[in-house]
Amino acid sequence: MxxxxxxxxxxxxxxxxxxxxxxxxxxxxxxxxxxxxxxxxxxxxxxxxxxxxxxxxxxxxxxxxxxxxxxxxxxxxxxxxxxxxxxxxxxxxxxxxxxxxxxxxxxxxxxxxxxxxxxxGLVLESGSLHPLQRTFVDYGAVQCGFCTPGMVMSAKALLDKYPNPNEQEVKVALAGNICRCTGYTQIVEAVLAAAEEMKK
Ligand code: FES
Ligand code: FES
Missing domain, CATH: 3.10.20.30 (Beta-grasp domain)
Structure with a gap:
């Protein structure tokens, strides 16, 4: 094929x-x-x-x-x-x-x-991590990190369109991303926390 x-x-x-x-x-x-x-x-x-x-x-x-x-x-x-x-x-x-x-x-x-x-491209002009990158670290949403770039980009696509998602909307946005070693709970929490951070 x-x-x-x-x-x-x-x-x-x-x-x-x-x-x-x-x-x-x-x-x-x-x-x-x-x-x-x-x-x-x-x-x-x-x-x-x-x-x-x-x-x-x-x-x-x-x-x-x-x-x-x-x-x-x-x-x-x-x-x-x-x-x-x-x-x-x-x-x-x-x-x-x-x-x-x-x-x-x-x-x-x-x-x-x-x-x-x-x-x-996510790192801010100041050199700081993007809020999504920072909350993934802060919430323990990264272990081996192999899935993390994909998770973060799916989350960014969501937040760019819907800056105030609820938990279910985050889960749907990440439904195509598989993580084999971190609990999904921490990943969803990290995305919700980043959304809050980005409103400030
Ligand atoms: S490498 Fe593209 S979806 Fe798995
Ligand atoms: S952190 Fe290892 S696959 Fe997600």
Whole structure:
């Protein structure tokens, strides 16, 4: 199975999370990338421009590349993690145009023209931790930390849209993020505390 890098079809999961689109073979894709210029194996290579944490980026990506690999390997932003690589754990969550997405499923060429936020961009201009980062530490919501960047970015996407969430809304926003070692109670408490902090 190959991931499709075009805008042909997009599946949107519950809670607005973007889970990606795919076709069993590239030849079945109804909408090839219009700006494809050359090939890498069977895949077209496309030049894309997007913004990462406020910085403009232009680079060539293969249509089968996912956003996670571009962030980790091409841009050396290691915050988003590959856990399952299949859209099930949320460790790779970043924000694209204000929506939390699983970047392991998000075609890199789909990021063309969009605004991408990763956990590296959360540190405030003063150098201080973002309130979400600080409350995750204060509330003991981090143990091994592997899930934490994804958790924090899902929480940020929620608070950016809904600055005053209740406990249930936080749980729904984090439903796609799995933690294998910290109790979810501390994580939810940390997000609610950050929401309070951000009102001050
Ligand atoms: S690595 Fe993307 S959802 Fe698990
Ligand atoms: S802190 Fe270890 S997986 Fe969440």
């Amino acid at each position: 190959h991931w499709c890098g075009t805008r042909g079809e997009v599946a949107v999961g519950t809670g607005g999370r973007w889970y990606g689109c795919w076709f069993l073979a590239s030849s079945s894709c109804p909408a090839p990338c219009p700006r494809s210029t050359h090939t890498k194996g069977e895949w077209q290579v496309k030049t894309i421009t997007f913004t990462v944490n406020g910085n403009p980026v232009t680079l060539d990506v293969s249509e089968d590349a996912n956003l996670l690999s571009v962030l980790n390997d091409d841009l050396e932003l290691a915050g988003a993690k590959e856990g399952c690589g299949a859209g099930e754990c949320g460790a790779c969550t970043v924000i694209v145009d204000g929506v939390a997405v699983t970047s392991c499923l998000y075609p890199a060429c789909e990021a063309d023209g969009r605004v991408v936020e990763t956990v590296e």
